[in-house]
Amino acid sequence: MATANQCIASLARLSLSAPIRPVNATIPRFLAPSIVQTRYKSAGTVAMRAREKEKQKKKKRMLRFKEYKYATPSEGERHSLCDAMRYLRAAEVGRPPASVTYEVSLKIRTPKNSIVLRNRIRFPYPVKNDTRIAVICKEGSGAMAEARANGAVAFGEDSLYELIKNSPGKLPFNRLICHVDCEASLKKAGLGRILGPKGLMPSLKTNTLTKSVRSMMHEMVGAEGYREKVGAIRMPIGNIQFTPKMLAENVKALVGQVRENIGYVEDKAKKDLIEVVLSSTNGPGFSLNGSFSSVDEKLLPEHLSTAM
Structure with missing residues (x-):
């Protein structure tokens, strides 16, 4: 009887003990859980790779051109008003003065599809009558x-x-x-x-x-209308026979009013006036630096006030 009890006790101890597992066992890769397995993206076909590359290019273009490309400051030299008038008058020599006008372009940094600036302005010296x-x-x-x-x-x-x-x-x-x-x-x-x-x-x-x-x-x-288009406002600002003082007053009036318009819409659209460019009917554009007098001390406003 004692021998039978000892045998049963030994069997009970064996059933309650932890199973013996191999210490350095290696699990085959195909039996490992999916979380453990390292997955690699397929290279795909040539057409698939081309479509993916085109998607990446499109995303870059959308991030780059949220604003109008035109509304970027020019990298060239900026000039005073008298210097710009001097070069433009030289470019218009030989043309009938009545057919030549000064034109101004206000470059505005503005998001696409935002509020468009538009208004009318009465210049101190009217351009058209x-x-x-x-x-x-x-x-x-x-x-x-x-x-x-x-x-x-x-x-x-x-x-x-x-x-x-x-x-x-x-x-x-x-x-x-x-x-x-x-x-x-x-x-x-x-x-x-x-x-x-x-x-x-x-x-x-x-x-x-x-x-x-x-x-x-x-x-x-005597009032002229203007409208923002593609990140800029362009309009005639004076006749080629205008004196520097007359042209300066017109430019100042337009810039001041446009800045007021920007202030009215700043809660709905962020806009910044970044550059003022003066040109003529047949002449190039000159970026203005905000000063009036020429860098050449010999050139006076009176020299630009005479007929061409």
């Missing part, structure tokens, strides 16, 4: 009387619509404003295809819908 205004207003209304008294070349409602439709290529006006009472009839007339490409379609964006025809016409006479 050929403003011809037409007014869309009710027949026989007070707005029509104001348009007639302030020198509008055409006014009315249905009669003016017919004039635009019958002679779209020979319009007698280059500015068109609309009284708010005629906004609905203007939309029904369907003149967008004619007036839109010419930049004459009245709208709230262009500030050509008004309640006061008299004040709007007074604001338009």
